[in-house]
Amino acid sequence: MKPQTIILIILLISFAVGICIYPQMPDKMASHWNAQGEVDGYMSKFWGVFLMPTVSVGLFLLFLLMPKIDPLKANIEKFRKYYDGFIVMMIAFLFYAYALTIAWNLGFVFNMTQFMMPAMGLLFYYIGILTEKAKRNWFIGIRTPWTLSSEKVWNKTHNIGGKLFKAVGVIALLGIFFPKQMLFFVFFPVIFVAGYLIVYSYVEFQKEKKV
Numbered sequence: 429m430k431p432q433t434i435i436l437i438i439l440l441i442s443f444a445v446g447i448c449i450y451p452q453m454p455d456k457m458a459s460h461w462n463a464q465g466e467v468d469g470y471m472s473k474f475w476g477v478f479l480m481p482t483v484s485v486g487l488f489l490l491f492l493l494m495p496k497i498d499p500l501k502a503n504i505e506k507f508r509k510y511y512d513g514f515i516v517m518m519i520a521f522l523f524y525a526y527a528l529t530i531a532w533n534l535g536f537v538f539n540m541t542q543f544m545m546p547a548m549g550l551l552f553y554y555i556g557i558l559t560e561k562a563k564r565n566w567f568i569g570i571r572t573p574w575t576l577s578s579e580k581v582w583n584k585t586h587n588i589g590g591k592l593f594k595a596v597g598v599i600a601l602l603g604i605f606f607p608k609q610m611l612f613f614v615f616f617p618v619i620f621v622a623g624y625l626i627v628y629s630y631v632e633f634q635k636e637k638k639v
Contacts, residue, residue, distance in 0.1 A: 431512040431513065431515060431516050432512075434516050435488055435515060435516055435519050438484075438519050438520060438523050439481065439484055439485055439488065439519070441523070442480070442481035442484060442523055442526060443478075443481050445526075445527075445530065446477045446478050446481055449477070449530055449534070450473070450477050452534060453473045453476060453477055453530075453533055453534075454473065454533060455472070455473050456470045456471075456472065456473070457470060457471055457472070457473055457476030457477070457529075457533045458470055458476075458529070458532055458533055459471040459475075459476050459479075459529065461540040461541065463541065463608075463610040463611050463615075464541065464607075464608050464610075465539045465540045465541035465542065465607055465608070465610075467532075476529070476533065477530075480522060480523075480525065480526040480529070481526065483522065484519055484522045484523070484526075487518065487519070487522070488515065488519060491515045491518075492515075494567040494568070495508070495511070495567075498565050498566050498567050499566060500563075500564060500565040500566060501565070503563035503564055503565050504563070504565050504567075504568065506563045507558070507561040507562055507563055510557060510558045510561045510562075511558065511562075511568060513554065513557075513558070514554060514555070514558045517550070517551055517554045518551070521547050521548075521550075521551050524547050525544065525547070528540060528543055528544070539607050541607045541608070541610050542604060542607035545600055545601065545603045545604045545607065545610070545613070545614075546601060546604060548597075548600045548614055549597045549598065549599075549600035549601035549603070549604075550597065550601075551597070552593055552594075552596045552597035552600055552618070553593070553594050553596075553597025553598065554597075555593045555597075556589075556590045556591065556592070556593030556594030556595075556596070556597060557590065557594070558590075559586050559589045559590035559593055560586060560587060560589075560590030560591070561590075562586055563582075564576065564579050564582045569582075569586055570582075570585050570586055570589050570625050570629065572585075572625075572626055572629045572630070574629040574630050574632070574633035575629045577633065578632075578633055578636055580632075580636060581629055581632045581633045581636060584632050585625055585628055585629040585632065588625075588628065589621070589625050592621045592624070592625070593621060595617075595621075596614075596617045596618055596621055599613055599614075599617050600613055600614050600617075
């Protein structure tokens with residue numbers, strides 16, 4: 429089955445679920461949870477039910493558009509199957525979060541953070557795979573002035589970046605057992621990796637200039 433077909437099925441299921449459960453939803457729906465898994469945001473029933481499916485459609489269209497308008501779109505085609513796989517993963521991730529939100533508002537009690545950890549772990553691990561496969565382009569990958577200016581720096585940064593994002597995915601999975609420490613198992617590792625890769629790409633570019 430083609431990735432686009434899988435995504436369309438997920439989107440159709442999202443809207444179908446929304447239409448079916450709409451009458452059962454409270455007028456004010458829980459829509460956001462903090463790092464401890466506690467509700468700290470609400471929205472109206474209509475947006476609580478249909479915002480996530482609508483955002484998913486918007487993201488899907490955006491992901492389809494990016495390869496078409498990228499000046500280096502020929503490079504994207506070299507890792508297109510991994511990029512399409514990422515789109516499926518992202519839409520599935522949003523559907524999973526949507527399903528948990530619906531379940532919570534139907535009255536099921538669970539730790540939202542703990543249930544989100546596996547999905548985040550898998551998503552970040554796949555981002556690692558995509559990062560390792562990505563060729564130089566303007567939309568996908570670790571896009572710093574130095575990676576975009578040098579294919580060699582791009583390749584070295586994405587090689588190590590892929591490994592680091594896979595590590596973030598594994599760490600996030602371990603966070604299942606420590607749901608109240610989400611900052612330490614997801615956000616801090618992501619911030620560290622992002623900062624490290626920016627500095628790494630700059631250092632590698634400077635080394636290349638000296639050669």
